Amino acid sequence: MVRIIDRRFDSKNKSAVNRQRFMRRFKNQIREAVADAISGRSIKDLDNGESVTIPSKDLSEPQFHHGRGGIWENVFTGNDQFSSGDQINRPQGGGGGGTGKGKASKDGEGEDDFVFNLSREEFLDVFFDDLALPNLVKTQLARIHEYKSQRAGFTNDGTPANINVVRSLRGALGRRLALGSPYRGQLRELQQQLDELLETRPEDDPEVLKLKDEIGILRAKIEAIPFIDTFDLRYNNRIKVPKPTTQAVMFCIMDVSGSMDEDKKATAKRFFMLLYLFLTRTYEHIEVVFIRHHTIAKEVNEEDFFHSRESGGTVVSSALEMMKDILHARYLNGAWNVYGAQASDGDNWENDSPHCRELLADTILPFVQYFAYIEITPGEPQNLWREYEKLIGAHPNFAMQHIEGLPDIYPVFRELFKKKLV
């Protein structure tokens, strides 16, 4: 008659499709939330999800209902003071005698915004979406670190498949020796006494028999020590080690002169984030150096780099000088792969641009793996761009890109990572 079915191991994510539909429908809100998150986050912090808030009015599913007003008559419980015909003041906030059932709870819900969490994958998905990355690259970047398994001694517990026989038996032998040695000492003594007694007395002498008994008991005790015990077991231990082991330094150079507004900085930030993300796929340890400049350059922390406001003219060479100095002082000991990324609106002081080109060509490009320049400007390229253009042919590790919107960022990286991807 009754059927009892265990469904606990059936597929769990029946709602996964519906969740995707939901995400697609509220793509714009989610995008905004991700954009906000990006401006609030460190460029190194891309491995977390994000909670997204959607105003509840956007989510509402309207239906025909009664609104407030008109005549309502409702029944309540727990009368403690009223008689028929009593007049009562309206409760504040219009609860009480309010509208029909069910309505009140809907109003209550309406005040909260709808919050839900994006997973890391979903977050990166949206992040990549803006940047128009090819799919292959997306999967490359979103991949969790690869580890390799490596031997690391022995442990006391593990799976039977990993038992190390030699070690385990060695332990068992040691334990047997240690536990048995007091008995063996006594045994040797008694044996000696027995031998001495036997020289003078016959086999069936009571003292001889007593000694024999005692010897028998001792032997039994030694026998009773288990050959192998659970705590003798040793297992091969394996640990996971991350594969990449090299290190890199990434220089972020940004123009913070008056002409770089918040939008341009946000674009630049995505550019730096993406470069960072690319580098984390290749290098285990990455240091980031932030240099911002207007007429003079300064090494700053990330917070100041993106958020403090400066104004004034622009001398790009100041930053390149500083990069050169830091590079030579700290990172030229052969242990570092050096990457440079420069973002500017290209509006440099006219006489400075040729100097920048020389600095780059002579003191920086020979030492870096890659140097990328992006010019964020809606209009014609500026003077710095024209100077840099001369570098392209001679230096394969130099790339530049004129950026108007976010989708323009990716091509900068295409060249750089082509070899690794194909």
Next chain:
Amino acid sequence: MSAKRQKRKQPLPAPGEWTFELIEAYHAEIDRVARNYGLDTYPTQIELITSEQMMDAYSSVGMPVNYHHWSFGKSFLQTEKSYRRGQMGLAYEIVINSNPCIAYLMEENTMTMQALVIAHAAYGHNSFFKGNYLFKQWTNADAIIDYLIFARNYLTECEERYGEEEVELLLDSCHALMNVGVDRYKRPEKLSLNKELTRQRERAEYLQSQVNDLWRTLPTAHVKTQAVEQRRFPSEPQENLLYFIEKNAPLLEPWQREVVRIVRKVGQYFFPQRQTQVMNEGWATYWHYTLINTLYDEGLLADNFMLEFLHSHTNVVYQPSYNEPWYHGLNPYALGFAMWQDIRRICENPTDEDRYWFPDIAGSDWRETFDFAMRNFKDESFIAQFLSPKVMRDFRLFAILDDDKESKLKVSAIHDEEGYRRVREILSDNYNLGSREPNLQVWNVDLRGDRSLTLRHQAYQRRPLSGDADEVLKHVARLWGFAVRMEVAREDGSVEILHECRQERRKTDT
């Protein structure tokens, strides 16, 4: 109850953890007792699920299969959030009105809870589904699962053919009208998977030809013109907006009509549940209480089992007073349970008051009375018929009149001799869908003119439509394809146009 208790049987073990063997053992006993009480049920199918799966089931309105839509994703996220934060527990059980009746039991429940849930869902709700006239009339337990599978496959097919966005927009609009997609008075047709499948294509073609005829623009014979001018369409106002759209919307494609129909059918399936909350939950609660107590009296249940059971039961039927912060209106479990218990009391130990109020049932056989009441009523009529002065006194019920033209609220009646009838009348009206939800009608279609559709809200007690009515109207306009108007007919006879939604859509080939 303990007085007549006899320890003649060994109690069933009551450990915290359930096992499949124990569930079977408990089920067998509950089943036996339920048969003794004459409960008539569909066969039971008990399914054990995890909390994750319970949330899945929640978000697809409790159905084991359903089509895909973002709103289900939304409710899943909502449930998940509040569950993870501990703001709410999940229901212990979900029961599906199907044949066999499927009861979901959550893995996390203790053995006691599983037994309670089996008694509550698999016997209480199950027998109600099988017996109550609304469920018999509106739902077809044999076919619902098949129909949902058909619906999901059909919608998937539509998505492949016409694009997910297109289907989603259509579903949005249909969902907005789900609660005005029911014939309240006409009996619906039975659902059947095979019939649906074979007839679906025929119907699509036939409907399209009908609609085209309605909108024929070729000149008609001169003689007829006069008559046609006078013709009103629809000839009588229609209450079922979705049905009207399915049959008459001029620009819908056949597949779109089918989708409207699916949403309408699913909405209709839940219609009886909305009208029998108090009765149904009260009935199930009464039976889990009675069945478990009977088993305890037989000595089959251990004391620790009973303590946990009573603790849960008490929580379920807790009714806060109006001035307590956790008051959310009447608890249907509490009211329903009290009423069923009271009916049994009236049958077995009637007082003079009961004889005066309920001459028909005072002193009658309680099981016959129960059966009659369960089969033939819905909340509205159940309360009007069976709410006794005693229950009103126990709940200390009182009614408040809220007229927005008066500065103060008025207590219109309380639980006293003069008030009983009035309180009962008002409470019954509170459960009447007809007055709880706005009365909307398809009033007119301008056949010869701009093809606009006019809906009319028959205002009752000056209650207005809520603010998002104009949003819903946009959905109506999307389905109708031409301008849609909403007018309100007040009780004083005045008619006024509330909203108008213009829609210029032309059929395109894409």
